[in-house]
Every structure is written in structure tokens, then in C-alpha cells.
Amino acid sequence: MRILIVILTLTIPGCLFAQSYNALLIPDSLKKDARAVVREDEHILEIKSPSKVILKEHRFYTILNEDGDYLGDFATFYDKHTSINSVTMTLYDATGKELKHVKKKDMEDKSAVSEISLMDDSRYKEYNFYYKLYPYTVGYEEEDEISGIQGFHGWQPLASTKVSTQHSKYVIIAPKDYVVRYKAVNCNYEPVITISGDKKIYTWEVSNLPARTLESHGPRWNEVMPHVLMAPSDFEVEGYKGNMSTWEDYGKFINQLRQGRDALPEDIKRKVHELTDNLKDPREKVYALYDFLQKNTHYISIQLGIGGWQPFPADYVATKRYGDCKALSNYMIALLREAGITGKYVEIFAGEEAPKLIEDFPCSQGNHVISCVPMGKDTIWLECTNQTKSPGYMGSFTGDRKALLIDETGAHVVSTPSYTARDNTAVRVVNASINGEGNLDAEVSTIYRGIPQEGPHGLMYGASDEQREKYLNSLFHLPTYKVEKSHYDEEKGALPAVKEYLHVVSPNYANITGKRLFINPNLFNRSNYRLPKDSTRQYDYIDDEAFRNIDSITINIPAGYQPEAVPQDTHIDSKFGKFTASVKVMPDKILFYRSWEESMARFPPSDYEGLVKFYEQLYKADHNRIVLVKKE
């Protein structure tokens, strides 16, 4: 769902570097914890005009071990707006002696049409020396010409986790009166500015940055690494002129691209009135039109040139019944307008691992478009590329984040609905029995709400019966089992729910050893999560899930047994979460209750040991067994 992808892969030649790439000269401080060292990274961006940029880059990486090989695997992308004037690669051995040199014509030229697209215009050149004697050095020199500016790749002096930097430099050369925009993040690097004739030259430079290592569940690289964001002020793409210094101007540019693209064919207009004229409540009208959209269109991405930014017109979508996120959102807004309702166009970063919108640095951000209908204090959010989602529900794909709402006055930062532990619930009731052979027969009813319902929702709509059966029969950690019956019902809404019914049988579920019967009463919801011990944790631990699970289980047991060992109840109420597991053994049955509630949270490294303990406690509580002995 690319709409605005601003990655200019870079670079280039030019100057001759007297530096030696002898790997033996790398100071130890740069080798510590490093898989590779950026020996030299120079990035020169010359803004010729708002529609033309020349980008020169040269980079030299010394790769220290296998883990760093990926830096020697070179790919440079181009498309309708970017052409590669020249690119070369050179391989050096450990002493810095040149071994091989390749040019543009030696590289493979391939299509880079993304998996989710039917067609776009991105391509790449690729080459890899596949050298394996460490350390070795690879140099790239590249010059690109970019016609049509959409954004600038900023400066990232530290390339990645476990990569150190010996020297990195970023230069922007712009006409004297051109406003160059930049913002330092996690650092205070400021450019040296010089004037040369009618040009203004901005230079950032840094040397000897040791490698840093990211940690699992830790902050993402952008959150901790020093970098400088860069963006154009005036820009021009395929004749469309804009300025992105403020959100207002940026929004106006997007409006310009959408102008005149909202006309609907007559038959669709009639359809809109047929569907909505008799409805009084504007919400009902929105739901009716969204339902119409879902039933009659689907997602197909075709993005060529400015098509990465500009939606296909509404009448195109009406005829073809397909479009990408921009086209479908634009079409939805046109349908709403015909019914007298104002819908808005919203740019957003989609996905669970999406980057965060940087509010105070207007530029092209986001990789997706949705629409919304503001209604007083409330807003109905609409994902237009999905045919089964409830109106108003954003979920893990686009929920709980900042986005850019675009109206006639420009772009505005807004927040999409967030989902807390109260919203994301899975409440399960189990009626089961275990017989004298240890066989289990269980009726399982679960109501999932919010983000936890996304999985079962997918099973309802995205899987065939066969796939569903296969999935369900591999889902649980039971020794041998079969899902005899399954049934799903959905309750649509801004916080949708799915009701699941399962009938599960599991032979030998309870283990019999001689006269004893071992039963784990937690049938379907065991935490298998354990954190590795780590005494050197550096960064915060981020818990990015909020949910509440409740399991109430009744297990009928065969007659003639009495408890020998019953696990103690577990009650934890800590900053890491709230957890309860309690078990009660009666003469003819076992009652088990478990609840677990987590909120999104962030814990400093000093809490890490506590987290390890917390998850260990949960693991134990969830794997505890009741021991029953047969009465003599």
C-alpha cells in the first residue's frame, strides 16, 4: 500500500579518496560489538531546482564477519523519477588492496514491483561479490538524477545495529534562497553553512561512532539512534507544485492531486440515493455506503509515477471495481458526498510495526490512506481496502496512532482510536470432563473482542473450511487432539466481537501413572513465554500489547479419586501485569479460573530481571498440575 515512499537510495562518486581501506587500521573501539564498520559515507545532495536533484554518494564498508555480509549485498532502486547516472562497486581485501571493480553494466537489472502491487515502476540494480574472507571492504559510488522531488533521505551516521562508523558526511547544496529543512533527532548535530556564489552549502559531519546493539522488545532504531531528518520546502512532481514546510501547505498539495477526481457515474449516484435516502441517521448512511463499498470493490494496487501519490478517479473505481488505498478512499469519500456526508482523506502509517508520524516535521509520511467521517465528538473510521472489517474499527493495522487528516485547509495531525486492555478481551468458558482413561472432552466457548478478534475474524473470512480445520487442529498444545466441531459468529461494530464455539476431544490428555492422575487444569491458554536472562540490558523493555484474558474452566473428573497435590493459587498484581490462577478440587470436579491483564507499558533496564521473574511465574502457574490419587 505504498503511497508515498521516499527512499532515495543513494549515492556517488566524484572525489578521489586518499583514505586507505586497510582493515587493520580500524581502531579497536570501532570493532567492539561490530559486525561491520562504515569507513566512509558521503552523501551529497544538490538541489538544482524544486524539481531536480543530483545525488552523489560514496560509501565504504569494512565487513568484519558473516553477520555483516548484508552490507556487501548491494541493491540500488530507481523508478520513473529517479535515474542512475552511474554506479560502481569495488572490493578490497583486508589490507585494502583492490580485488575487483564492477560497473553499472555488470549489475543485474531487475523489477522491484512490490508483492502487493499488480504494477508499479520501481526497479533495481544489484550486485554481490560473495566474498568470504573477513575482514573485507566494499565501496560503492553512485550518482542519481531525481526529477520530481518527493522527499529526502535523511542522514543516518550509524547505519544499523552492530555497525560502527569511522566517518560520515552529509552535504546539501541548494540555491541560496531555497529553504532547506532539517531536524536533528537523538543528537545535536548542526550543519556548517557556507556560501559559494549563488549556492548555500550545508555540511554535517561526524567521526568515530562506536557500534550500538538493539535488543529484543527494546526501542526501535529511530527512537535511539542519532539522525537528522531532511525535507524539501518547495517541490515539484510531474508538473504539480507544492511546498511541505507546513502541514497546511502539504495538505494543499495533496488536495491539488485529488482535484476533479471525485465525479461519480450516474448509475452509482442513483445507487447512493437508493441506499441512503430513506435512512435518517447519518451513521446509518455511512454504514450502508461502506457496506456497498466492501461488497463491490477490492484492493488492487497500480502505482506508476505520480500514481504513487495521486488516486485514480472515482469513476475509474466505479467501473473497474478495484483500486489501491488512495483510490478506494477517494471513492468512498465521493460516495459519502453524494449522500450529503463529508468524508475525509487520511494518510497514515499502516501495520503493527509501523513507524510513528513525526508531528513537528512536516513532510511526506505514511504508507497508506484511509478515510473518516467526523461526527461531532465522534468519528467513524473507515478502512477502504478491506471487505470484511467493521466500520469504525481500525485495530492493529491502523489503530492507536497519529495520522494526517487532509481537508480544504490543509493537513492536520489526528489520532486514530486506541484499544486498551478493556477493549482487547478474550473471555473463555469451558465445560469439560475427563474419564478414567484420561481422555478429555471439552466444550469451549470464547468471545473475542478488539484486537484478539482479528485472528478468529480471519478464520471466518480468509480461510476455507479445510484451512480452518487444519489450523484449529494444530493450534493447541495438547498431546493428541481433534476439534470435532467449530462455529463462529460475528458481532460487528467499532469494537467488533467474534464468538467461537469449539468441541475438542483429546485422548490421554490427563496422564495416568499407576494409581495417579495428573491433570493440568489450564486447558487452552498457557503462557509459553520466557525471557532469556540478560544482566547487561541497556534499553527499555517495551510491552506493546494491551489485553485481558479470562478463562473459567469446569472439569468433571472420574469418581474415586482424591487430591494428593493441588497447586497453590497464584495472584500477581504488579506493574508488569495482573495475573490470577486459582484452582479448586471438589469430589466430582475441578474448578479453574485464570485471568491475565496487561497494559501497554515501558520498563527501564533495571526492571528487566523483574520481568524475567514475572513471566517465569506465569509459565509455572500455567503448567502446574493437579495430582489425584485413586482411593484404595
Place this chain on the structure above:
Amino acid sequence: MMKPPRPIVLIVSILFLSLLQRYCVAQDKSKLQFVKPNPGDFKTPAGPIIDTSVGAVILSDYGATHFVGNKNGWFSYVYQLHTRIQILNKKAFDLAKVEVTLYTKDNDPETVDNIAAATYNLDNGVVSEVRLDKKDIFEDRKDKNHIEKKFTLPAVREGSIIEYTYTMTSPYNYNLPSWEFQSSEYPCLNSEYEVEIPQALFYVVVRQGVHPFDIDKGSEGHASYSLTEKENVGGIISGEKTFFVNANTTKHRWVMKNIPPLKEEGYLSTPRNYLDRISFQLSKTYDGSDYHDHTNTWAKATEELLKREDFGEPLTDDKDWLNALLAKITAGVSEPLGQAKAIYYYTEEHFTCTDHYYARIKTDLHDVLKKNSGTVGDINLLLAAMLRQKGFQADPVLLSTREYGFNLAKYPILDRLNYVIVRLSLGGVVYYLDAAHPELGFGQLAGNCYNGHARVISDKDSGSVYFEADSLHEKRTTMVFLINGAGGLEGTYQAVLGPVESYNVRRRVSDIGEKEYFKKIQTSYGEDLELGQTNLDSLDKKEDPITVRYSFALKQASGASMLYFNPFFGDIQRENPFKAADRKYPVEMPYTTDNLYLLNLEIPEGYDVEELPKSARVALNGDEGSFEYLIARQDNMIQLRCRIKLNKANFPADDYASLRDFYAFVVKKQSEQIILKKK
């Protein structure tokens, strides 16, 4: 429930008709025409192959291949496709995206024409039609040899009927387009393929799958072809000449009806082996005066492969350009086996395999050496060349890997052979070498090479060799000792791994490192068990099995009145690997299994045995496998010996239930507890 089909049927027949009824059927153009459906056609047909959840039904799938003369003075094939599908729900919208991949080389490209597509929808009893706009057909140049033409059908929604057709023309007629009657996901009501081949080209047809044909009929026809050739006078192209060829043609028509989708299941080497499909390979040509054989016997195939520039030919000449490198690699090693190993390990460690499905040389061996990388063909043929240059007897061996599918011992079908290894004969001993996986030792093959028939390609002693999964023995022996220490039970763990697991552990350790490997083991135990000394033996001695060793301390709740103790550390079978309740296809495991677990446990101080699990022994289908669980107390020691043994790798579908029950028993038994009581 459908009846399980019989095992694979794989038939090779020569598409050559001698006894023919001469009846003339012109090509049935009507099968390629678009027909607007009637409202009644939107009612999804009922039938045993269509279940209620299915995303789409392939109403008809029709393909026809015939030939035309081309500008190289020979024949190109013309392949026409016409497909009609009803899309029932959103899950099947992807069927509305169509891609045609074309091969292109030396200005002699494959082309596609006559692309047409339409979508029909039914609204209030009226059928509407939307045609594909030519502007919406895209061309994606994937790389220098491949172009993808693609489009998506307009106006698709649930219930739509779509149809599309295109014509592809190709001068590459060694393989004709193969035809899959069966879809992997959707039921198909009618699937039909027709060919008409001038009797200048003769193909062998390979038929595989389990469903019968409704029609399988050959006939003879007649056609004339116009061939164009460049005229060549004294090496100068002076013009073109066109000539007409009248030829008898071989015609054949195959029809299959009501074909259910192929269902994928675990423990199959590949479901591809069971798909209903026919494929073609050129076996003979006739140029007007003589017949020429093409790859129609293994002897012929060997002869051709030995001559091919991308296979055997580069192994024949003297490669003095390798001498300096070989001298460097084998410096200080005089004994031949040592030299061969040095060459093998050098190749394995310095070259990266970028394509494990291409068994030939992609550019040339110089280039491979220069690029430090290549296909499996590049790397292993370079290995063969280096060994030969050093005076060894080394020959390539072609095979197909398990996930790629079967190949045939009795007939050479080259596109079924995706992999090549090297046979080294040295001092009366034969070694099979594969330098395309850096974790393999000298003389070892990865598990996916154990796929039955393979063929040695040699000018001296070609022949078939077999690498059967039954002959790959995955033997693992684990020994655990636990004794009373100062702070409770202390133990040592030692596991000697089988070849496949050793290979996997080497890969894993090269990915994440040894430290992280043990850290994951520690994390899997949690805090009840603390790892002490750890060690991976033979990590670098790739020919030897890996031994995993660690010491550990067990943290028991002190003073508990009862101790419940599962005697398995690490190697427990917690869940039945056979999840599905029943099965249609045979079970094809990658190797035979022999897993032995030995435990010696000193009874913790202050405790006595309350109850031990019962010893048990079960056999699987007579002598095909066995499970034993023998436990006994001797003085203050408890000894357990547990062994899972499967003597074969392949089991027919009929044996599935017994295999599943066997594992259910293993899982049950291995979860039993030793019960200790405080004295």
C-alpha cells in the same frame, strides 16, 4: 469423506501414433470463444467436489498447443489458453489476477497475443459484461531473460464469472507447456488439453496423478507449415527463403472432469508428486530425411549432457587456469584423500550458492570463480572440474530434491532434475559430495537429496544410483546422569546427534552463535534448571556427528512431601506430530529414526520411590517400528531406557492411523512421572 486415491500413477508414453483412425477435426475454435453466461449459469453447480466453503469453482480450463513454422527454419509452438471461473467469495479474488511469464533470449523472445478477458455479473436477473481494457495489461521486465505480462479482471465481486484467454508463441519447443488438470485450491469441473504436433517433432508424455481421464484419445491429422530461413551465401546473410512443409500431425486430446483440489498434508516429500498433470519432452525430430534422437534414453541423455556447454563439456578440457589455485589449496597435503578433502572444503567455504534449483552452469566456470557464487550447478561442476584437474575421477550426478518431486529411473526427463552433486571415486571407494551447503561434511548429502533415483553422468560408467530416505538413518543417543550434590540434584546431559540434526545444528549455530544456542536451551528450561558448563563437540569436524553436552543443577522445592519428576530432559515428544485425524496420501518421512534415551537418576536424599511408570514395549505394524520404555529401580538408582525406532521412512496412507496411535502412545508414555515420597 472422499476415498483415498491409489498411490501415484506415473506413466511415460511416447506421443506417437501408429495405428490411427484418420479422422479430421479442425481445431475447435468454439472452445476459445467468449460466451456470455445466462442468468441460470450463476447458480453454483452442486456436486461432491464442491464444498460450501470453497472460494471459487473452475468451470472450465481449456488449453491447446499447435505448431507454426518460424524464422529459424523450424517450428514454434502456439499455446492457447481459455479459462472460465466462478468466483464465489473474497478468498478467491486472487484468481482475477493473471500473470504470464515469457522467456526471452538473443532476440528470439516468447510472445503473448490476443489477451482478452471479461467479467460477468448478475444483477436483478440481468447479466452485465465488462471487458478488460488493453490499457490495463502491464508488462513487467523481471530481469534480462524474463518478462511478465499481467492484468487483473475488472468489476469482480462475489459471484462473478470471469473468463480470459491468451495465445503464447514460443520457439523453445524442447518442452511443451505442461498441463495441470488439478488445481491446488479449487475444484475444477472440466479440464481439457489438446495438442497437434507435426510429425517432425516427437514428444514423450509424462502423466502423473491419481484421477482418471474422461477422454484420452489420439488421432492423426494433416497440416501445412511455412518455415523461413536466412539464406547464407559464403557466410553472408543474403536474404530469406520461405518453404512450405506438408506434414502429418499427431493429435491428442485429454479431458478430465470433476477434479477435486489437491489437499496439502505434512510429511509428504512434496504434494506436487500427486497433482494430476501431463508434461512433455522432445524425444526425436525428423528433418525430412533423417530422424534424430533427443534425450530419449538415459544413454542418449548422458551423451547430450556430456556435450552441453552448460554441463559436461566444460569438464573435459585442460584447465591450467585452475592449477595455481589448486596448488595453493593442496599445499602441504600429499595423500590423495586429503587433497580431495582440501579441494572440497575450499569450494564449500568460498562459494555461495544463490540457486539450489538450477543444476547446470549458468554462465561459465571462469565466471563462477570470479563471482564466488553461482547455482548449485555452477558450484558442484566447478568442484568436479577442480577435482579432475588435480587428477581425480569425479563425475556429476543429477538428481531431484525431495521438495522438487520425483524423477524417473526408466526415462530421462531433464526438467525434473534440479540438483547436481559430485561422485568421487578414489581407491575403490565412492564418495558423494555437495559443496553447495557449507554445513555439510565431505561425503555427506543434505536430507533433501534422499529422494530415490539419481543418475551419474559419466563417459565411462554412467548409471543409476539411489538415495532412499530409508537409507538415511537418523540415530540419536542421549544420556542423562543425575546425582545428589551439595545443593540438590546435579546432572550431566550428553546427546550424540544424527546426521540431519547435526547439519541443522551447524546451520543454527552459524546463524545465531553457540552462546545464543545454549541460551535458548536455558530459556526453554526456565529457572528450575540451571545450565553449567556447555559444549558442542565436533562443530567444525563436519564429517562427525555433533555432541551436545552440558552440566546442570536442578532446583527442587526443598522439603516437599511428594516429588513428581518427569524423567525426560530436552528430548520429550510433547505433541503428536500427526495432527490430522485422517489422511489421503502416504506418509513420507525424510529418514528413518532411532532415538535412544538413557537416564540414571540417584534418588534424592531423604526420599523414596512411591511409584514408577510401568515399563512398556510396543511394535508398529510388526517390525516396522518399535517403542520401548524400560524403567527399574536398583538400590538408590532409577534407570530408564527409552527408544523410539522407525525402521522405514515411507508409510502408505492405510498405515496412517496406526502411526498416529503409535505416536499418541509415545506422547502419553513420555509424559508419565516418577513419584517420590519423603521418607
